[in-house]
Amino acid sequence: MTAPSIDREHALAFRQRATHLDKRLPLERLTEAAFAGLQDSSPRSAVLALHARVQNVPSSAWKDPRFVQVWGPRGAVYVVPKDEVGMFTIGFLPRDKVLRAKINTGANKAKQAFRLQKDGSTQDYFHGLREASASGxxxxxxxxxxxxxxxxxxxxxxPEDARLELARRFLRSVGPASPEEYAWWSSNTLPDARQTFQFLENELA
Structure with a gap:
């Protein structure tokens, strides 16, 4: 079967529609604007992204109780829908047992550190904490x-359901994309990304 030809114009139009940049949503549909997560780097880029997609967004939108913040792709802070946080954390969990064990070890260290520092703010374990975010x-x-x-x-x-749905959201928001690009975005290995794409093969154009 011949793969369909997709030019730049059609790809950009698809992304605009998929990410709600073609028509702003009403405020009651706020979380739909973050279906693929919104990076929240300075200066509150998640709020700027919400303004571009949703009507009448307040400056405090990132604190809306329907959202949570997590360390997402490549260690960046992301605002994601609270009821989908599993996909945005467990979805990054590698299939490789060694890499997965490293993340779980980091999560256990984080629990120990949190018990010692109840105020919840510290620079200790900072790099390890970002990696451990994939534990959920x-x-x-x-x-x-x-x-x-x-x-x-x-x-x-x-975990497998989370991985596949995360990849679907990625492709819906920035597709077309390759396994190599997905591996880079998700900070995962190329074999892992290829396996994900293979599982989604029947859904891909």
């Missing part, structure tokens, strides 16, 4: 200058 057991709040973090129970979502 960390939540953060970045206010523009300081990052608070705390531990939570892991989501109940199946």
């Amino acid at each position: 057991t960390l939540r953060i709040e970045w206010d523009g200058s300081r990052t608070k973090w705390w531990t939570v129970d892991p989501p109940t979502i199946d």
Whole structure:
């Protein structure tokens, strides 16, 4: 079967529609604007992204109780829908047992550190904390200058379901894309990304 030809104009139009940049949503549909997560780097880029996609967005939208903050792709802070946080954390969990064990070890260290430092803000374990976010057991709040973090129970979502749905959201928001690009975005290995694309083969154009 011959792959369809997709030019730049059609790809950009698809992305605009998929990410709600063609028509702003009403405020009650706020979380739909973050279906693929919104990076929240300085100066509150998640709020700027919401303004571009949703009507009448307040400056405090990133604190809306329907959202949470997590460390997402490539260690960046992301604002994601609270009821989909499992996909945006567990979805990055590698299939490789060694890499997965490293993340789980980091998550256990984070729990120990949090017990010692109840105020939830520290520079200790900072790099390890970002990696451990894929365990689903960390939540953060970045206010523009300081990052608070705390531990939570892991989501109940199946890891494979989370991986596949995360890849679907990625492709819907920035597709067309290759396994190489997905591996870079997700900070995962190329074999892992290729396996994900293979599982989604029947859904891809």
